[in-house]
Amino acid sequence: MPRASTTSDVFNAIAESRRRDILNFLALQERSVGEIVASLQLEQPSVSKHLRVLRDVGAVQTRREGRQMLYRVNAEAIRPLHEWTSTFERFWKHQLHRVKERAEEKSAAAVKDEPK
Amino acid sequence: MPRASTTSDVFNAIAESRRRDILNFLALQERSVGEIVASLQLEQPSVSKHLRVLRDVGAVQTRREGRQMLYRVNAEAIRPLHEWTSTFERFWKHQLHRVKERAEEKSAAAVKDEPK
């Protein structure tokens, strides 16, 4: 079984750095495909395909304006990602504590006693 | 060019839901491979391979204890992800505003005037 499809969920969709680039660009403001192509170092068809993926997972929404197709970010789709990472937030919030732990690990050459 | 390698960065590593499952499990506490295998519906080799990926991107760290290999989350590696998603936080923080926008878009059948 290969990796999950990029359209299966936002996690897979944003795995591609080009797509993150696109979202970063769109974070500033709504943009046409042409503008996105210009901002990236990529052929138009490739950009369209990335946009398709982002659209399929709901990360972007579109609006037609004449011949142009305007894309904008739909942050709601990215929210689950933010919330999932928040699960681990508590770890780095206690950095001092962690740093201390690390130091201990490094010095003590892992000589444990009771392998359950 | 195929999709970026799973070991290229955390974004790719966590694209796989099984790996997120593992991280969720490890978020509670340090665990041995055996425990992880038991918690997932997966063969041991597959789990080891997922752990390898997570380790390569720094998402987990290990410690040997006798025959067991104990894995624990390294939240620092996940932090970039959290921060990247934070970029879009402002969007859903102004939800009321967004909802209003949406309503307008839906009713107004996109009759724009000046296609630049």
Add this chain to the structure above:
DNA sequence: TTGACATATTCCCATATGGGTATGTATTCT
């Protein structure tokens, strides 16, 4: 040393990928 236990790695394979090139479709202009 031999054996058992816990993990890791290798091999095989069907499948999804993303890039480029070519082509299709929608919309506007003349």
Add this chain to the structure above:
DNA sequence: AGAATACATACCCATATGGGAATATGTCAA
């Protein structure tokens, strides 16, 4: 209608994937 513009889709292909099965490696116990 015909041409030009702006995107989208189809097709081809080298490559990375994850799962399972088999095998290798590492650690401890007798």
